[in-house]
Amino acid sequence: MKIVEVRHPLIQHKLGLMRRAGVSTKDFRELATEVAALLTYEATKDLETAEETIEGWAGPLRVHRIKGKKITIVPILRAGLGMLPGVLDMIPSAKVSVVGVQRDEDTLQPVAYYEKLSGRMDQRIALIVDPMLATAGTLIAAVDMLKAAGCTRIKGLFLVAAPEGLARVEAAHPDIEIYTASIDQRLNEHGYILPGLGDAGDKIFGTKQLSPND
Numbered sequence: 001m002k003i004v005e006v007r008h009p010l011i012q013h014k015l016g017l018m019r020r021a022g023v024s025t026k027d028f029r030e031l032a033t034e035v036a037a038l039l040t041y042e043a044t045k046d047l048e049t050a051e052e053t054i055e056g057w058a059g060p061l062r063v064h065r066i067k068g069k070k071i072t073i074v075p076i077l078r079a080g081l082g083m084l085p086g087v088l089d090m091i092p093s094a095k096v097s098v099v100g101v102q103r104d105e106d107t108l109q110p111v112a113y114y115e116k117l118s119g120r121m122d123q124r125i126a127l128i129v130d131p132m133l134a135t136a137g138t139l140i141a142a143v144d145m146l147k148a149a150g151c152t153r154i155k156g157l158f159l160v161a162a163p164e165g166l167a168r169v170e171a172a173h174p175d176i177e178i179y180t181a182s183i184d185q186r187l188n189e190h191g192y193i194l195p196g197l198g199d200a201g202d203k204i205f206g207t208k209q210l211s212p213n214d
């Protein structure tokens with residue numbers, strides 16, 4: 001399986017800011033957007049282009065245009081929505097296919113509850129976006145849904161991934177590609193990534209008190 005840990009200085013710097021205890025919802029959201037855009041840049045490096053002739057200001061010239069399969073961005077509800085603006089900044093015309101999968105916090109099992117995919121998934125490259133790849137139950141469930149809809153080209157973009165989860169994805173879906181800003185150390189006994197980011201969904205949506213004054 002292709003796994004790319006994107007160790008670009010801008011990404012590493014921004015991820016470092018996101019890891020601070022007490023990071024504000026506003027900062028976390030903005031940084032998630034920025035890192036998502038940078039991961040998109042890396043994950044789309046291999047898109048096919050074709051040359052075409054256009055009329056430029058000084059006459060006709062050859063330019064490149066993206067060709068081949070069109071992209072659909074697949075944010076996994078809820079936290080994946082925090083990365084969607086950054087990906088759309090880079091690919092503004094992409095269709096968006098929304099998938100809802102929530103991890104049961106007691107069993108850590110994924111619970112799929114929503115699916116609204118764009119048409120002709122067999123003709124699209126799916127870019128799954130989710131801040132966290134922990135046990136990988138969520139990602140595997142999302143990939144199962146996309147493959148059932150005919151999708152054959154799938155890439156996943158994550159802010160942080162755990163080695164245990166990456167091994168599980170490799171066993172279940174070795175044909176997909178993973179792009180992450182960091183492969184962290186391990187999962188704790190509650191399935192949280194260490195050092196990780198804490199609960200990314202809560203940080204993006206501001207649903208957990210960070211301090212008594214928040």
Ligand SMILES: O=P(O)(O)OC[C@H]1O[C@H](OP(=O)(O)OP(=O)(O)O)[C@H](O)[C@@H]1O
Binds near residue numbers: 137
């Ligand atoms: O790899 P896994 O062990 O499956 O865990 C990762 C999932 O957990 C988080 O979502 P969560 O279920 O907390 O939902 P949320 O987006 O509503 O916070 C995260 O955004 C991933 O989707």
Ligand SMILES: O=c1cc[nH]c(=O)[nH]1
Binds near residue numbers: 132
């Ligand atoms: O570390 C983790 C694991 C799952 N979900 C999160 O938000 N964080």
Ligand SMILES: [Mg+2]
Binds near residue numbers: 199202
């Ligand atoms: Mg959550």
